[in-house]
Amino acid sequence: MSTIDNISLVLVIIGALNWGCIGLFGFDFVASIFGGQMSVMSRIIYSLVGIAGLWSITLLFKEKVPADTGSR
Numbered sequence: 001m002s003t004i005d006n007i008s009l010v011l012v013i014i015g016a017l018n019w020g021c022i023g024l025f026g027f028d029f030v031a032s033i034f035g036g037q038m039s040v041m042s043r044i045i046y047s048l049v050g051i052a053g054l055w056s057i058t059l060l061f062k063e064k065v066p067a068d069t070g071s072r
Helices: 003-025 029-034 040-061
Strands: none
Touching (some): 029 040
């Protein structure tokens, strides 16, 4: 996997955890760190997570390469 794929997956995981916190506890972690949902930083983070989610769609269609099993 490329570096952008790894960054994308990390951002998607952050977004998923944030949505889990919102769903389970009514607590928006990103908004609490960056000063509310409408703050510029929160909106940037939300946008990056959204873009990462779109990028992650491409991971579904990448050709899978078998892992190297090493020497036998």
